Amino acid sequence: MAHGPGTGASLADVAKLAKVSTQTASRVANGSDAVRPDTRERVLAAMAELSYRPSFAARSLRAGSYHSIGLSMSGNMEATGRRFQVEGLTAAATRRRYAITLLQLDDDEANLSEASRRMASLPVDGQILYLGATPPDFATFEPPQALPTVIISTQHHPYCATISNDQTGCSVSIVNHFVQKGHREIRFVGGRRESFANVSRQKGWEQALRMRGLHVVEPMHGDWTADSGYEIGMQLVNDKSCTAIYASNDAIAVGIIYALRDAGLRVPQDISVIGVDDSLVGVIPHLELSSYRFNDTQVGALAFDLATNPPEGKKPPHILVPGTLVERSTVAQAPR
Amino acid sequence: MAHGPGTGASLADVAKLAKVSTQTASRVANGSDAVRPDTRERVLAAMAELSYRPSFAARSLRAGSYHSIGLSMSGNMEATGRRFQVEGLTAAATRRRYAITLLQLDDDEANLSEASRRMASLPVDGQILYLGATPPDFATFEPPQALPTVIISTQHHPYCATISNDQTGCSVSIVNHFVQKGHREIRFVGGRRESFANVSRQKGWEQALRMRGLHVVEPMHGDWTADSGYEIGMQLVNDKSCTAIYASNDAIAVGIIYALRDAGLRVPQDISVIGVDDSLVGVIPHLELSSYRFNDTQVGALAFDLATNPPEGKKPPHILVPGTLVERSTVAQAPR
């Protein structure tokens, strides 16, 4: 069935049926109290009769705003944390009765300019760009001045507000935690080398160690899976001085722990291990993995705020949202 | 800064600056080829100068359609499979250059009528309702006739298209698989009793067993976690006749497997185990869990199709999307 113009009843139709002016019908539609109860009834009846649906287009044409924020994404929502950020965003939007307009970009058109161009013709009052890694035009992109724009990115941008999880803070917290427990030989086990998250975690780890004058050992890298962690764990068994391992995600941490235990070492008594993402709660029997949990919900919520209330200043803000270290049972005092 | 009416340049402004009519400006904006190249240049320059942004409101007011589908959700996107369904939906939308308008409902207003009422005043040509479990007004809900509506639900609805994963099919596939491998004593281990997914999986399992005249043993229930699975696994050790276990999710399956192994049984040689959701790939070292994987992406994509091309017939369709059984290494031929 058609949904073009002329389909569906307009306020004028309702008004005619109820024998009032369109303005009165409009007042009823908007819950104004300046309408006599019997008139209101007549109008409501007419609306029901015609199954009237207000025209968003006409309303926002008059109002000049949409009460909606755009979100451009590329890649999959599966990526760790992503769904929570989306959730934080929609939750914040809900609170303020905003809708979210979601635009998915194919990977081959996943750049900021294209996303922005597409979003500009949609009913949004602001936009959030959340593309994979670092889009090719990150440096050259200029946000449209008619549309407040926020990029979810760890890097900061000359003209555009940016926000993301604090990857460096993650490394710093973890190293601090280990140090507080008396550890001095703290290894890092990365995920895929090319991954941005991985790179910044490794950098943060190295910095934190150097700042304390601790020994930096060239890290090993897995592919984010538990099996790759297991292999690496088997090699770490020979690294006698190591007492603490910082794994770049939880699966690798789990793999390492299983390997160490299979080799006769005790976790955490002999070696402490910590993961990142806190993604495996309830999934591994009898294993309570200490992990660093990002505050993805907060990232989403703040992105929403930035998009709806763009800060006035000259320099665009660059916000890093800290997470929390969740202490469970895989970190202990360093052995003597 | 304001974004009300009067903010931002309109086609009229562009036209004035470029010394053409608004119609010509409109033609340029829409890429019509009936414009002389030099004129086009002038107009484009004016657009850039004024950082013109087309008014979605005005366009769709004329066009009478929005090229967008609404999605109402309540609860969290974290729930297994949900994000994939959303992803399938947005992917399908992308292919057809549709946007998705996302509306999150607070849990206390999560009913179909409220969702539909809110969505009706947003810029959408159709809506998909994806609320938790079974909303209170499921039976009484009448979809607005001005807005094609699809409900993601395992139950079917008298006036409204519905679609969901085929929970029964999941049980049937799993039982079939076990039977083919020669198993006859097939236990079911559920998650939380009240969960709808759990109930329908259990029902399907029982039906499938009865149809074959197989022995039905009252199932045990965990709370979806691996630890609860472990406990149950320890009890199942004493169930000498049992050779196959159908766990209602992967975490429980993993817990069971660990318990059985700790008790000296071999999986799959002595007992076969299968999970549901296929959610733990790469997460458990040296464990390749056979599992049933729902086709969530397809559910999302079909929901989109139903919303954009509502079928004409009298009876609304009720679509169950089958998944696939992923054979890995936790199911073997039944022991003699």
Place this chain on the structure above:
DNA sequence: CACGCGAATGTTAACGTTAACATTCGCCGT
């Protein structure tokens, strides 16, 4: 009973765009 006054309702215009139709322009052939 006319007057006044606030409450209820009506009228007009405008938001920005584009389809449909109307006009003008530039150029070719004779």
Place this chain on the structure above:
DNA sequence: ACGGCGAATGTTAACGTTAACATTCGCGTG
């Protein structure tokens, strides 16, 4: 030079809503 013709551009009206202003209604008062 002139008619003719297609290409380029312009004019008008309409999409549905609501703010602002205008009018009418009903009722109590002097």
